[in-house]
Amino acid sequence: xxxxxxxxxxxxxxxxxxxxxxxxxxxxxxxxxxxxxxxxxxxxxxxxxxxxxxxxxxxxxxxxxxxxxxxxxxxxxxxxxxxxxxxxxxxxxxxxxxxxxxxxxxxxxxxxxxxxxxxxxxxxxxxxx
Amino acid sequence: xxxxxxxxxxxxxxxxxxxxxxxxxxxxxxxxxxxxxxxxxxxxxxxxxxxxxxxxxxxxxxxxxxxxxxxxxxxxxxxxxxxxxxxxxxxxxxxxxxxxxxxxxxxxxxxxxxxxxxxxxxxxxxxxxxxxxxxxxxxxxxxxxxxxxxxxxxxxxxxxxxxxxxxxxxxxxxxxxxxxxxxxxxxxxxxxxxxxxxxxxxxxxxxxxxxxxxxxxxx
Numbered sequence: 517x518x519x520x521x522x523x524x525x526x527x528x529x530x531x532x533x534x535x536x537x538x539x540x541x542x543x544x545x546x547x548x549x550x551x552x553x554x555x556x557x558x559x560x561x562x563x564x565x566x567x568x569x570x571x572x573x574x575x576x577x578x579x580x581x582x583x584x585x586x587x588x589x590x591x592x593x594x595x596x597x598x599x600x601x602x603x604x605x606x607x608x609x610x611x612x613x614x615x616x617x618x619x620x621x622x623x624x625x626x627x628x629x630x631x632x633x634x635x636x637x638x639x640x641x642x643x644x645x
Numbered sequence: 646x647x648x649x650x651x652x653x654x655x656x657x658x659x660x661x662x663x664x665x666x667x668x669x670x671x672x673x674x675x676x677x678x679x680x681x682x683x684x685x686x687x688x689x690x691x692x693x694x695x696x697x698x699x700x701x702x703x704x705x706x707x708x709x710x711x712x713x714x715x716x717x718x719x720x721x722x723x724x725x726x727x728x729x730x731x732x733x734x735x736x737x738x739x740x741x742x743x744x745x746x747x748x749x750x751x752x753x754x755x756x757x758x759x760x761x762x763x764x765x766x767x768x769x770x771x772x773x774x775x776x777x778x779x780x781x782x783x784x785x786x787x788x789x790x791x792x793x794x795x796x797x798x799x800x801x802x803x804x805x806x807x808x809x810x811x812x813x814x815x816x817x818x819x820x821x822x823x824x825x826x827x828x829x830x831x832x833x834x835x836x837x838x839x840x841x842x843x844x845x846x847x848x849x850x851x852x853x854x855x856x857x858x859x860x861x862x863x864x
Contacts, residue, residue, distance in 0.1 A: 578710035582718035
């Protein structure tokens with residue numbers, strides 16, 4: 517009952533879209549990580565910084581490392597340790613051939629999905645603009 | 646104590662808490678995870694103008710999130726990966742227990758698998774107990790009412806006729822193996838299915854499947 521009262525007092529749409537945005541951003545993360553590695557090998561922090569700079573995907577850093585671990589276990593990524601000038605080793609990730617195929621398929625699916633959805637939502641954007 | 650030492654101590658304590666939660670994973674894998682996290686924390690702290698201090702390390706750790714949550718994400722992802730192919734019922738049940746805590750579907754799969762494994766154990770126990778308690782292990786059938794009186798280990802011995810005799814030993818072993826095999830297959834299939842549909846983000850926050858994993862499961 518208390519929860520019902522709380523949810524009734526919330527500004528309409530704010531909470532729902534916040535949750536949706538979080539899920540949406542997280543849903544894109546796997547593709548985004550594979551895309552950052554398309555041009556070559558990167559270590560964890562470089563992947564995170566590239567995500568922040570190029571895609572504005574503000575993700576929890578704690579989410580990315582277990583995801584990298586899973587992608588490696590699934591054979592989409594390969595990794596190697598490289599000694600850095602900072603004095604500690606860094607784990608570099610690169611796409612495997614299976615990972616490249618997967619990234620490619622995901623990118624095509626994403627592109628098709630977003631263009632279809634855009635034609636559907638474009639009237640909404642005109643109205644709000 | 647020097648600022649670097651304080652920062653090192655902070656990192657050490659954080660990684661120790663992660664390590665404690667990862668004790669189910671192989672040591673080599675845990676060591677690699679901890680080395681990577683340490684490297685990340687140092688790199689992130691170095692990005693700050695102040696360099697590696699206790700404050701910058703704390704900022705880096707805040708970005709990583711609570712050590713228990715981080716370890717939980719590693720654990721679920723890795724256990725799902727391993728349990729999808731393992732033959733170990735212990736690992737399968739441990740993984741299903743984790744999934745049971747996260748969804749009603751996982752809870753259902755956990756209980757069905759638990760019943761399956763308990764049934765398999767029951768059949769094996771019957772087969773093993775028959776030579777020790779021959780008159781108390783068997784299948785009793787009431788020939789007048791044509792009803793089952795009891796199956797398994799029964800004390801005191803029923804007055805009805807026991808119909809299986811010593812054949813309960815090979816039968817118990819066969820049914821035990823069959824139930825064990827069937828339950829493991831069922832559990833592994835469900836783990837793989839849940840792994841595909843849950844995507845990468847279910848471990849920490851219970852968020853549903855990614856668009857990619859959904860699309861794959863629909864194919």
